[in-house]
Amino acid sequence: xxxxxxxxxxxxxxxxxxxxxxxxxxxxxxxxxxxxxxxxxxxxxxxxxxxxxxxxxxxxxxxxxxxxxxxxxxxxxxxxxxxxxxxxxxxxxxxxxxxxxxxxxxxxxxxxxxxxxxx
Numbered sequence: 505x506x507x508x509x510x511x512x513x514x515x516x517x518x519x520x521x522x523x524x525x526x527x528x529x530x531x532x533x534x535x536x537x538x539x540x541x542x543x544x545x546x547x548x549x550x551x552x553x554x555x556x557x558x559x560x561x562x563x564x565x566x567x568x569x570x571x572x573x574x575x576x577x578x579x580x581x582x583x584x585x586x587x588x589x590x591x592x593x594x595x596x597x598x599x600x601x602x603x604x605x606x607x608x609x610x611x612x613x614x615x616x617x618x619x620x621x622x623x
Contacts, residue, residue, distance in 0.1 A: 508542045508560045509594050509616055515540065516596070521620045523598055529568045529620065530557060533596060550587045563591040570598045577602050585610035596620060 515536040523529035530546070537544055537560075548559035558566035565584040569577055577595065584590050593610065595602065595617045606617055
């Protein structure tokens with residue numbers, strides 16, 4: 505696990521996260537990133553058909569989910585994993601269903617997940 509993912513996961517565990525929407529969830533995650541001094545880009549375009557919510561350190565794809573089916577989320581994460589610049593994936597989700605069947609790796613790249621619970 506990269507240092508960026510480790511630091512962000514520690515912060516996520518320590519704080520209550522607000523998430524009425526993916527946009528609100530994204531704002532909450534960015535607020536946690538700022539004091540960690542982890543470089544990030546929001547809405548990073550990996551290719552014309554792939555845009556990840558956050559790209560940390562130019563190599564960690566962070567996907568934020570408050571909806572969607574497990575199959576569609578897995579398909580999306582797999583699409584990100586196919587890109588050479590992506591070395592690691594972190595899914596931050598509000599849905600327990602997204603945890604089921606999520607592999608530890610996609611295309612040989614580690615996949616981590618954090619489930620945000622209700623406030």
